[in-house]
Amino acid sequence: MKHIIRVCTCTGCQANGSLEVFEGLCRAVSGRKKECEGKGIEIEVKETGCTGLSETVPNVLVEPSGILYVNVNEDKAERIVDSVINNYVIDEMLFELDGKKYGKLTDVPFFALQERVLLARCGYTTPLSLSDYIESGGFEGLKAAVSMKQDEIIDILKRAKLRGRGGAGFLTGIKWRFLKNAKGNEKFLICNADEGDPGAFMDRSLLESDPFAVLEGMLIGAYATGATRSFIYIREEYPLAIDKVKTAIDILKENGYLGNNVLEKFSFDIEIRKGAGAFVCGEETALMNSVEGKRGQPRIKPPFPAERGIFGKPTNINNVKTYAFVPLILRNGPEWFLDKGNGKSSGGTLLICLTGKIRLNGVVEVKMGTALRKVIYDIGGGLKSGKRLKGVQTGGPSGGCIPEALIDTEIDYESMQELGSIIGSGGIICIDEDDSIIDLCIFFLDFLEKESCGQCTPCREGIIQMKDLIIKIKERKASEQDIAMLEKLAVYVRDNSLCGLGQTSPNVVLSSLKYFRDEFERRISGKPVFKINEKCTGCHLCFLKCPVKAINGSPKEIHEIIQEKCIGCGICYDVCKFQAIDKE
C-alpha cells in the first residue's frame, strides 16, 4: 500500500520549522525502508502548499487516511512515520478544539465549512510539480479556451459574473473585452501580486501553493485578449513566492506552455518584477510606472490602461485570485461559478485572511454571501482567550470597521459597501474589547500618511490632518467641533483625491465614527480623566460602584481604569478611601 505524508513548506510553515520536519520525515522513512519493503508499504514524503490553517503550523497530512497532525516538530517525525507503518493514529498530535479531537482534516470544522475551489490544490499537491497540476485538472481550462473564439471566452467570464478580486471589483469580462478591442500591435497583461494590505496574505499563499493556476489564468487572458507579453509584479517582501513563480515560469517554458506557439495557437511571455515596498504601487497605474522604472505615482485616468497602459501600450491588469479563477470557470462553466455566489453582482467564492484576535488564524474560502458570524465563529473558532468580539476591520487600509452588532451581515460587495466598508483584498481582522478603535484609526492613518505618494494635496495633507484631529481627541484636548471638522475633512478627502488610496483613506474614520462614536465623544474635552495610582489597596470598592464596569482588577491587586469605557462620572474618585484615584 502506498502512503503519502505531506508537509507544507510555504512561508508561514517554514517560519515554524516545516523544512526541518520535512527532512526529519525523509530521514525516518529511509531509516525504515527495509521494514516497509517487508510489509509491502511504500511511504513518500512530499512538500505541499498551505492548507490555510496557519494557526497550527507546521501541519502534516497523511494520505490516503486523511489524518491531519498539527504543531508538528522535527522530534515528532519518527512517530508519524511509525504510525503510518503500524497503522495507528497519534492522539495527542491531532487538531483539538473545545475539548474535541479531530482525526481527519476534512472533519475539522475549519475545513468542513469552507467551499474550497481556488484553494482545492493547496495542501494536497506539490506546488511545483507539473504532473500534480495536470492530474488535478490543470490546463483543462486553457485547452477549453483555445478551442473557443476570443469573444466566447469573454462572454463566459461575463456570464459567470467574475468580479476582480484586487479591491475595486470590476467585471473581468468587460475589462478583457476592452483590451481585446483596443487598437495596437502589442498588448500587455499584468498580474497584480503586490498584496499591499498588511494583514492579508492569500495572494502569497496562492502563489506559493498553486503558482501554475495563476499562470494558466494569465495564459487564457493572453489568448482571449491578444496580449503577447506580461509582467507579474510581486512584492519584494515575499521572497519565497518570487522564487516559486520564477521556477514555475521556467517549467512552463520548458514544457511549451510559455513562449512561442503555445498549444500551436499563440505566443506569450511572462516576466517577474519585484515591488520595492510601496503600498501605493498596488494601484494599477502606479504599478505600471513602477515597472517602467519610475516612482510609483498613480496616473490620471483617462486614458485607461486598456487604451494607454504600460509603456503606452494597451494593457489589462488583474489580481492574482482573479487570474486563478479563470481556468476553473472555463473548466466548470459559468453556471458552476455563479452557484458559488449569492445571486447578487458577483459569482464565485471569496478568499478571506482571518487574523487579529481570532482563535484560528489562516486563509479560508467560502461562498460569496456567507455571514461574517459563520466565518468568525464556526470556521475561525471565535476569539482567543474568550474575550468579547468588538468588531472586525475589513479591506485593509482602504476598508472600515464593522461592529459586533452587525456580525450577521452576509459578506458580499453590496452589503459591505452599505456598511461603509469594503471586501477589498479579503482581509478580516478581528478586534476585541481590549482594542481601541481610536488607536486603530491612528494606526491606519499613520500607515496611509507614510504611503501616500504625495502627488495631490487632499490626500497628502488631509490624511495628516485627520490623524492629528484623532490624536487630539485621544488626548482629550478636542471639542465637539473637532469631531464635526473631522467628518467634514474625511468627506473632502474622499471626494477630492486622485487615486483610490486617498479616496478610501477616510473609510476607517467614517465607519468608526458611525459605529463607535461614543468612544470619540467620551473623550471630548471638559470631561476629567481618572487614573488609579500605586496607593490602591485593591479594596475593590470602585470596581463594584462603577456604573459602566470600566474598572478592571481582582481584590487585593492594583486596579485599573479602562479609559475607552470610562464615562468620567467620578464615582470611583468619590468612593475611594485611599486617595488612590487621580483626577486630571
Added chain:
Amino acid sequence: MEKEGKTVIAGESRVLEMLQEINKNEGYISRERLSSISRELGIPLSLLYGLVTFYNQFNLATSGRYTIEVCEGTACHINKSSEIKRAIKDAAGISVDETSSDGLFTLRDVRCLGACALAPVLRLNKKIYSKMTYEKTKELIFKLKKEAEGEAKLK
C-alpha cells in the same frame, strides 16, 4: 523605444531592478554608487535620488551586522508588535532605523511579511520568527550578542 512594434525594455525601465540588486548585494546604496549609475545610464542624479527615497526598500546608510525587520502590519500591530520593539530597545538600545553602537543590530519597520497568522513576527537573516513576545525577542538578541562576543574572543 519602439522597434518593429516590439517595446524594448531597457535603460531607464531597468534602473529599479538595478538598484534593487545593489541594495540586496551591498546592503545599502551609497552616494557614490548613485553618482556612478547616473553617469553610466545618463539618468539625472536627482531622478535616482527620487527613486531610492520613494521606495521603502532602499537603505541609504550602512546597516549593522544583523538587520531586524519588525512587522508593522495590522495583524502584527493588533497582536502587539510594540512589545518586540520595546524588547529591542531594552536589549540593543535602538529604535526604528537606528544601528546599535556595537554595530551589531539595525532595526527596521516592514509592512507585512505575509505571515500575519503568526503575528507578531520579525525577520532576521531571512528567517521569520513567529508569535514573538518581549521575552522571546530579548532572548534572541542576547543569544546573538553572546555569539558575537564569543567570536571576538577567538580572534
